[in-house]
Amino acid sequence: xxxxxxxxxxxxxxxxxxxxxxxxxxxxxxxxxxxxxxxxxxxxxxxxxxxxxxxxxxxxxxxxxxxxxxxxxxxxxxxxxxxxxxxxxxxxxxxxxxxxxxxxxxxxxxxxxxxxxxxxxxxxxxxxxxxxxxxxxxxxxxxxxxxxxxxxxxxxxxxxxxxxxxxxxxxxxxxxxxxx
Amino acid sequence: xxxxxxxxxxxxxxxxxxxxxxxxxxxxxxxxxxxxxxxxxxxxxxxxxxxxxxxxxxxxxxxxxxxxxxxxxxxxxxxxxxxxxxxxxxxxxxxxxxxxxxxxxxxxxxxxxxxxxxxxxxxxxxxxxxxxxxxxxxxxxxxxxxx
Numbered sequence: 001x002x003x004x005x006x007x008x009x010x011x012x013x014x015x016x017x018x019x020x021x022x023x024x025x026x027x028x029x030x031x032x033x034x035x036x037x038x039x040x041x042x043x044x045x046x047x048x049x050x051x052x053x054x055x056x057x058x059x060x061x062x063x064x065x066x067x068x069x070x071x072x073x074x075x076x077x078x079x080x081x082x083x084x085x086x087x088x089x090x091x092x093x094x095x096x097x098x099x100x101x102x103x104x105x106x107x108x109x110x111x112x113x114x115x116x117x118x119x120x121x122x123x124x125x126x127x128x129x130x131x132x133x134x135x136x137x138x139x140x141x142x143x144x145x146x147x148x149x150x151x152x153x154x155x156x157x158x159x160x161x162x163x164x165x166x167x168x169x170x171x172x173x174x175x176x177x178x179x180x
Numbered sequence: 181x182x183x184x185x186x187x188x189x190x191x192x193x194x195x196x197x198x199x200x201x202x203x204x205x206x207x208x209x210x211x212x213x214x215x216x217x218x219x220x221x222x223x224x225x226x227x228x229x230x231x232x233x234x235x236x237x238x239x240x241x242x243x244x245x246x247x248x249x250x251x252x253x254x255x256x257x258x259x260x261x262x263x264x265x266x267x268x269x270x271x272x273x274x275x276x277x278x279x280x281x282x283x284x285x286x287x288x289x290x291x292x293x294x295x296x297x298x299x300x301x302x303x304x305x306x307x308x309x310x311x312x313x314x315x316x317x318x319x320x321x322x323x324x325x326x327x
Contacts (some may be wrong), residue, residue: 023267045324090184128258128265147263160264161210164281 013049014176015169016150018158025050025151026126030087030113031098036100038085038113041155046083047177048151049170050146054090055102060146060163062106068148069107071170078178079109081153087113089131091120152177202312203305206246213273214241216262223257235262235294241276242311244301247275262294301325 025040025048032038040048049068050157053061065086086093086103091114094102099112114120124131131144146163150173159173218234225232241247250273253259253266266273275283279300283293302311309321 015275015277017272018265019266020271020273021269023270128260145263160272160274162263162284164282 014173015157015165016161016173018019018159019157021157022152022158025149025155026123026155028113028119028123028126030115030119030123031096033096033114035096038111040085040151043083043085044155045153046081047153047174048149048155049082049084049149049151049174050087050127051081051084051147052087052089052124052127052131054088054142054144055094055099055147056090056152057142057144060144064146064148064163065103065106065110067165067167067170068110071174072109072169073109074167074171075174076177078175081178082174084110085113086110087120087123089116089120089124089129089142090117150174150177152180199309202309204308207302207308207311209245211220212246213248213250214239214246215252217252218255218259220254220256220264223259237293237295239294239296240287240314241296241298242301243276243279243298245311247276247298249276249296285307 027039027041030038040050051061051064051068053064055061068084072082072084074081085173086099088099094112094114095113096114099114103110103112113123115123120140123129123155127149129145130141134143148161148163149157150159150161152158158177161170161173184227216235216239220261222232227258235251239249241249249262250271251261251266252271253261255267256268259268260266262272263273266272276298279298282296282298284296299307302308
């Protein structure tokens, strides 16, 4: 009984959903908001939080990005090893300058990615992301996947955090991944 | 006591005993996982026009008892299953810690959405009775694809 309890205590408890076995995060080449080519493989050695959305999103994205920014603040110096990547589903409006301005409202270290509609569709397919354009009274909006991937230092997709989790939940999981 | 009255008293006593046990006995479960599996050959069956339903539109979980959703892709091709893309042979375990209703995009459903209802731990006797009754019913009607 004690051994079972000790074993349970030793196993890190993620708040996010876990993949078993984890797969390698597909690489991509997009236009980064930092002025460089945005490649997933460029962040090998860091823990990556990968989210998809668009700067005109009024429902999901601001909350997700504010949560990720709060988690980084809570991590303190360890946040230097955490990179948030945000890939747009709306290349029509999300030119790099606009995407960068949007992301910097939350955290200046966040990097956005954009590209041609075909490039972005390919990335979404590789990561199982849905994005559906909806006509609205003011123009259009997107219904899109709202979760965030947690990618470890080895570039493997380890976990998926559904929308709505707290910064503390992210901090919990990031600490586990950062220790590895 | 007449035989008919005796039978009624016996039935009432048994019912009361079952209700008392259901309401007050602690709940023991072997696993907190609610498992759904995409069986091998699902993609081929879909390609041949067979409508294969793996995930129900609504999944009901209970905190502390059955609060980890486990999805397994045993097919030979990647599948969008629940909220995520899963490779062949891959599993995805999603724990829940708050009672609420969760909606995920899910291309496996005609509606495009999957709803997970997470209920609080059945702390009261009446809640335990309801939980046990629902479990019994779900075991009697276990859908194809679960294990």
